[in-house]
Amino acid sequence: MILDPVLPVWFLVVVAGALAVFAIVQLVSPGSGRSRWMWLSRLVMVLLLAVIALRPALPAPTLPPAASGDVDVYFVVDTTSSMAAEDWGDGEPRLDGVREDVLAIAERLIGARVSLVTFDAVTVHRVPLTTDVSALAQATRALEQEITTYSAGSSIDEPVEYLTGILTEDAAENPERSRILYYLGDGEQTSGREPGTFAELSAAVDGGAVLGYGTEAGGPMKQYTGYDDGTEQSYIQDYSTGTDAISRIDEQALGTIAEQLGLPYIHRDADTSVAEATDGVRVGDVESAGEVPAAQGELYWIAAIPLAALALVELAWMLAAVLRSGVVGRSGAGRRDGRRASHG
Numbered sequence: 001m002i003l004d005p006v007l008p009v010w011f012l013v014v015v016a017g018a019l020a021v022f023a024i025v026q027l028v029s030p031g032s033g034r035s036r037w038m039w040l041s042r043l044v045m046v047l048l049l050a051v052i053a054l055r056p057a058l059p060a061p062t063l064p065p066a067a068s069g070d071v072d073v074y075f076v077v078d079t080t081s082s083m084a085a086e087d088w089g090d091g092e093p094r095l096d097g098v099r100e101d102v103l104a105i106a107e108r109l110i111g112a113r114v115s116l117v118t119f120d121a122v123t124v125h126r127v128p129l130t131t132d133v134s135a136l137a138q139a140t141r142a143l144e145q146e147i148t149t150y151s152a153g154s155s156i157d158e159p160v161e162y163l164t165g166i167l168t169e170d171a172a173e174n175p176e177r178s179r180i181l182y183y184l185g186d187g188e189q190t191s192g193r194e195p196g197t198f199a200e201l202s203a204a205v206d207g208g209a210v211l212g213y214g215t216e217a218g219g220p221m222k223q224y225t226g227y228d229d230g231t232e233q234s235y236i237q238d239y240s241t242g243t244d245a246i247s248r249i250d251e252q253a254l255g256t257i258a259e260q261l262g263l264p265y266i267h268r269d270a271d272t273s274v275a276e277a278t279d280g281v282r283v284g285d286v287e288s289a290g291e292v293p294a295a296q297g298e299l300y301w302i303a304a305i306p307l308a309a310l311a312l313v314e315l316a317w318m319l320a321a322v323l324r325s326g327v328v329g330r331s332g333a334g335r336r337d338g339r340r341a342s343h344g
Contacts, residue, residue, distance in 0.1 A: 214249030
């Protein structure tokens with residue numbers, strides 16, 4: 001067991017000691033049995049508070065060494081409403097395929113630093129570069145389409161400006177590392193303007209692929225409210241026809257992105273492996289950053305439970321004392337009034 005006090009030990013000893021001595025003096029002084037029990041309770045509370053302030057804990061074990069190769073992998077995921085189109089596999093949303101592929105690629109590139117960026121109306125850096133693949137997995141499994149009511153049309157070049165910044169910064173700080181970019185989307189541009197170019201990113205990218213999701217036939221998209229209330233969501237409507245809106249992949253747009261980045265374009269479906277996307281990507285020698293301490297096993301809560309119970313007892317005792325003093329005060333006043341009436 002180790003101690004991690006919240007204040008200097010000498011200060012805790014002085015304060016706790018003074019309070020304990022005061023409680024002991026009151027405990028041994030003449031008084032009623034109830035008063036003695038309350039001062040005994042207060043003495044125990046002082047000791048429990050001292051234990052909590054000392055923060056006892058079990059020594060932290062060490063985690064396995066963190067491993068890192070010489071590759072940084074960026075996953076850029078389209079989370080606009082069209083990625084909810086149900087034309088992946090047996091009618092699942094396209095995002096299901098994206099989740100599977102991100103995790104599969106990360107598993108094949110163990111040792112690389114990974115990062116996750118999503119975009120819809122705005123670009124969000126959900127996972128900064130890390131060797132913790134579990135953080136990437138957790139964020140990937142939690143991916144959802146944008147909230148339907150906030151959707152204002154999709155733009156496939158939305159992340160370009162942000163990516164330019166982080167890739168340029170990474171290249172300046174780590175020129176010896178390779179940067180791999182995976183763009184995962186359906187290529188659908190509904191914002192009403194021509195998409196910008198990805199060409200400015202090509203100099204900072206050393207490999208990767210553009211992965212396309214969806215079919216020419218397309219699929220309907222369910223609405224997303226941002227929370228799950230247990231009810232079945234209705235489908236997004238095409239108000240020009242009064243029927244379910246259909247989203248279709250735009251492979252020409254995705255091919256253009258791939259050409260501008262200097263990367264291959266790969267159409268994805270549920271029946272094929274994503275292994276092709278990692279061809280030619282080598283993580284390189286994996287270096288260990290040494291053992292990492294895990295979180296300590298805190299034990300102060302064991303003392304906090306009886307402290308809370310005793311505090312409730314103290315509160316109940318004080319409340320009862322206040323009520324008794326009120327009753328006594330009223331009865332005394334009544335007797336005085338009676339005596340005045342009899343004398344009168």
